[in-house]
Amino acid sequence: MSTYPKIMRTASRLGLGAAVALLLAGGAGAQEKFPSKPIEVVTHAGVGGGTDLTARMMMVQAPAALGAEFVVANKTGGSGSASLGYANSRPKDGYTIMLITQTHLLTLLQGKAGAVQPGDLIGLARATEDPQVLMVGAKSPYKTAQDFIEASKTKPMKYGTTQLGSVDHLAVAGFATKAGLAKPVVVPFRGGGDIVVNLVGGNLDAALLNYAEAESQIKAGEVRPLLVFAPTKMDSLPQTPTATEIGIPAVYSTTRGFAVLKGTPEDRIKVLEDGLIKAMQGKLFQDYLKSSGQSGGSVVGRAAWQAQIDEFFSTGKEALASLGITK
Amino acid sequence: MDAFIAGMAILTDPYMVGIILAGTVVGVVVGALPGLSGSTTAALLLPITITMTPVAGIAFLGAIYCAANFGGSITAILINTPGDPSASATAYDGYPMARNGEAGRALGISTIASAIGGIFSVFVLIVAAPLLAKAAYSFGPPEYFALAIFGLSMLAAVGASAGIRNLIMGAFGVLLATVGLDLMTGVERFTFGVAELSEGLELVPVLTGLFAISELLVQAGRLQIVPERMGLTAMRLPSMADYRKCAKAIGLSSVLGTFIGILPALGATTAALISYNETKRWSKYKDEFGKGSIEGVAGPEAANNAAVGGSMVPTLALGIPGSATTAIILAGLIVQGVRPGPHLFNEQPTLLYAVFASMLAANLIYIVLGLFGAKLFARITLIPDAILWPGVLIFAIIGAYGPNQSLVDVWVMLGFGVIGYVMRRYGFSPAPLVMGLVLGKLVEETLKQSLLIFDQNWLLFFTRPIVLTLFVVTMLGLCAPWLARAIRGGAKSARPPADAR
Numbered sequence: 001m002s003t004y005p006k007i008m009r010t011a012s013r014l015g016l017g018a019a020v021a022l023l024l025a026g027g028a029g030a031q032e033k034f035p036s037k038p039i040e041v042v043t044h045a046g047v048g049g050g051t052d053l054t055a056r057m058m059m060v061q062a063p064a065a066l067g068a069e070f071v072v073a074n075k076t077g078g079s080g081s082a083s084l085g086y087a088n089s090r091p092k093d094g095y096t097i098m099l100i101t102q103t104h105l106l107t108l109l110q111g112k113a114g115a116v117q118p119g120d121l122i123g124l125a126r127a128t129e130d131p132q133v134l135m136v137g138a139k140s141p142y143k144t145a146q147d148f149i150e151a152s153k154t155k156p157m158k159y160g161t162t163q164l165g166s167v168d169h170l171a172v173a174g175f176a177t178k179a180g181l182a183k184p185v186v187v188p189f190r191g192g193g194d195i196v197v198n199l200v201g202g203n204l205d206a207a208l209l210n211y212a213e214a215e216s217q218i219k220a221g222e223v224r225p226l227l228v229f230a231p232t233k234m235d236s237l238p239q240t241p242t243a244t245e246i247g248i249p250a251v252y253s254t255t256r257g258f259a260v261l262k263g264t265p266e267d268r269i270k271v272l273e274d275g276l277i278k279a280m281q282g283k284l285f286q287d288y289l290k291s292s293g294q295s296g297g298s299v300v301g302r303a304a305w306q307a308q309i310d311e312f313f314s315t316g317k318e319a320l321a322s323l324g325i326t327k
Numbered sequence: 328m329d330a331f332i333a334g335m336a337i338l339t340d341p342y343m344v345g346i347i348l349a350g351t352v353v354g355v356v357v358g359a360l361p362g363l364s365g366s367t368t369a370a371l372l373l374p375i376t377i378t379m380t381p382v383a384g385i386a387f388l389g390a391i392y393c394a395a396n397f398g399g400s401i402t403a404i405l406i407n408t409p410g411d412p413s414a415s416a417t418a419y420d421g422y423p424m425a426r427n428g429e430a431g432r433a434l435g436i437s438t439i440a441s442a443i444g445g446i447f448s449v450f451v452l453i454v455a456a457p458l459l460a461k462a463a464y465s466f467g468p469p470e471y472f473a474l475a476i477f478g479l480s481m482l483a484a485v486g487a488s489a490g491i492r493n494l495i496m497g498a499f500g501v502l503l504a505t506v507g508l509d510l511m512t513g514v515e516r517f518t519f520g521v522a523e524l525s526e527g528l529e530l531v532p533v534l535t536g537l538f539a540i541s542e543l544l545v546q547a548g549r550l551q552i553v554p555e556r557m558g559l560t561a562m563r564l565p566s567m568a569d570y571r572k573c574a575k576a577i578g579l580s581s582v583l584g585t586f587i588g589i590l591p592a593l594g595a596t597t598a599a600l601i602s603y604n605e606t607k608r609w610s611k612y613k614d615e616f617g618k619g620s621i622e623g624v625a626g627p628e629a630a631n632n633a634a635v636g637g638s639m640v641p642t643l644a645l646g647i648p649g650s651a652t653t654a655i656i657l658a659g660l661i662v663q664g665v666r667p668g669p670h671l672f673n674e675q676p677t678l679l680y681a682v683f684a685s686m687l688a689a690n691l692i693y694i695v696l697g698l699f700g701a702k703l704f705a706r707i708t709l710i711p712d713a714i715l716w717p718g719v720l721i722f723a724i725i726g727a728y729g730p731n732q733s734l735v736d737v738w739v740m741l742g743f744g745v746i747g748y749v750m751r752r753y754g755f756s757p758a759p760l761v762m763g764l765v766l767g768k769l770v771e772e773t774l775k776q777s778l779l780i781f782d783q784n785w786l787l788f789f790t791r792p793i794v795l796t797l798f799v800v801t802m803l804g805l806c807a808p809w810l811a812r813a814i815r816g817g818a819k820s821a822r823p824p825a826d827a828r
Contacts, residue, residue, distance in 0.1 A: 076526055076733070077521075077523035081525075158780060163508075163513060164510075165513050187779045188510045193666050201465060220673070
């Protein structure tokens with residue numbers, strides 16, 4: 001019942017006076033069919049980036065699962081704050097969903113997202129869970145994770161990362177703390193590609209990257225993966241041990257998932273969750289996951305995804321503070 | 328080799344040939360239109376390429392780039408108004424030739440010289456780009472820093488206006504490069520709380536504003552003047568005597584143009600101006616220059632098309648644009664999800680060879696267009712401004728909004744339109760500003776990355792051979808005017824009157 005004024009507002013804004021009349025004539029008991037118009041997916045990534053690609057891969061099979069068209073809105077800028085601000089400016093009626101990454105969560109934690117607060121996010125479904133992998137160049141003297149960790153205890157290693165306060169920066173810092181290493185030197189780059197080149201060229205000692213970012217160099221033997229920060233071994237790297245296996249309880253990954261903002265009706269959240277999961281269980285999305293070295297288990301529903309978001313908020317706050325990024 | 332054949336095979340695909348043909352026609356048309364240059368058009372049409380496959384999109388932009396440099400010569404010769412800035416040197420002798428009733432001969436040699444220069448540079452690209460890409464793993468932040476410094480040292484020569492004005496604009500561009508989130512500290516600079524600006528100023532809206540919107544404002548301040556057009560009775564292929572006379576000019580300018588193109592920042596306009604000087608210096612008929620010398624047309628036309636292939640070398644191999652237009656092609660590649668740089672040669676060699684093939688094809692297609700259609704293309708200048716410029720404005724707004732769906736980008740574009748207009752009124756060229764914007768960011772970031780890698784010891788720069796070589800070349804370039812004067816003993820420079828376009 002409480003959704004009525006909202007529907008009317010949206011409808012009149014679109015100039016659909018006739019639709020409103022029809023709806024009223026249908027009687028107060030009639031539920032509007034959801035979804036009945038295109039759903040907008042807001043991402044902070046530019047067209048062609050990894051996150052944008054994830055959104056578009058999901059969209060291929062989503063129309064069949066949800067019975068609605070999807071469009072992507074790329075709102076770049078402010079490490080996700082532009083996309084959060086845009087989503088907040090739209091009606092909370094389920095027709096605007098966000099594809100978020102840890103970047104959004106970190107932006108929220110730093111209070112840089114305007115009116116949107118960390119508690120406003122409602123997870124729908126997780127899309128990708130791409131583990132971070134510790135890698136060194138082929139010319140590096142360190143052949144195994146143990147070699148590398150042993151040497152790192154006295155020598156501050158140079159790691160390539162994307163931006164300060166980014167997911168991989170937090171992971172580098174967390175890994176160093178948990179393994180008791182000397183404070184690492186962090187060299188920020190614009191993207192994973194630059195980091196790979198500098199690993200091969202010997203300008204960096206190590207980096208935490210996703211498998212896909214260095215796939216061709218790993219296959220060519222130019223980059224050596226040493227350690228996987230995942231709970232279990234990766235299918236694409238069966239030889240590489242996990243951090244847990246060598247006694248360091250560290251799990252880091254690049255995570256992407258869908259979310260809406262608080263205020264979206266509960267029944268619509270359920271429809272979206274079911275539809276998104278169904279779409280992402282489809283062959284096309286699963287093939288996409290496989291080709292980037294991820295497991296099909298990346299796709300999980302609302303409960304597990306929300307728990308992960310909450311967990312990240314609680315650990316991320318401390319991590320940012322320890323890096324001196326937030327007070 | 329398989330990749331080479333697969334790449335060349337796109338020329339058997341009717342869709343691809345259609346795309347290249349369309350790009351070439353568009354390129355010649357906008358090249359011929361005064362005010363609309365190849366780089367502006369590439370920026371305006373960038374959103375359209377998003378809907379194409381990566382190969383088709385880049386082939387389309389590449390064909391525009393190749394053909395626009397030729398198209399500019401049509402109007403330069405017939406109405407003494409270079410249709411593209413790179414054709415400004417062509418007008419020095421092309422228009423006098425047309426006045427002497429030799430418009431057909433001038434256009435003929437311009438077509439052939441452009442094609443020879445263009446094809447030569449594509450072959451250099453095919454050989455040089457993979458070699459450079461192989462060396463790319465030895466290109467870390469210190470090497471990029473030295474390369475960017477080298478590029479900045481060239482800024483004075485980038486545009487068509489005087490050196491000191493170019494330096495002022497270049498410095499302004501470097502200042503603008505500081506807008507956005509600082510990569511090293513995570514601090515936002517000059518964003519004034521606008522989230523969209525935290526990624527820095529987007530290149531495409533800045534370029535569209537500086538080139539297209541400012542031109543629109545310039546045109547709006549003018550009465551519609553129907554320029555005096557030289558009669559063109561028939562297109563004439565150059566005679567054997569013409570070839571013999573121009574062989575040296577074309578050969579010299581092709582090599583020079585390709586080399587200038589490869590240097591970061593410097594593109595077709597600079598290549599054409601320098602080649603005009605050199606052609607004159609080495610010519611046996613110096614006194615013909617300025618009065619209708621056929622060599623004076625052949626030289627700059629070979630050079631500006633040769634610069635196209637040359638400037639694609641660093642763009643594809645290192646991801647550093649060799650000119651303003653390649654900066655847009657670079658943006659086009661990134662929008663398509665293709666990351667330029669050494670990986671391209673390992674991961675997507677077919678895409679590269681397809682780009683090479685399409686550039687070769689574009690150079691061949693405009694020979695045909697030039698020889699048979701020049702008369703038609705010359706009529707383009709008859710399009711009323713009242714139809715042309717509103718169309719440009721619409722494309723400019725769509726082009727600025729499209730990639731990021733951001734109204735901020737549209738405001739940035741309009742703002743830079745006004746800035747560009749004011750600059751041009753006072754004789755400043757926008758090209759150095761663009762290169763300053765691109766190189767400024769690179770200089771700052773790579774310097775800080777290098778210092779982190781070197782444990783803050785800047786002396787370690789001098790332990791890297793590539794860095795050392797680039798520093799020496801930069802110093803030589805900066806001292807070149809004095810060195811040249813010392814060698815020539817004060818011989819008079821052959822620089823033609825500067826065109827303020």
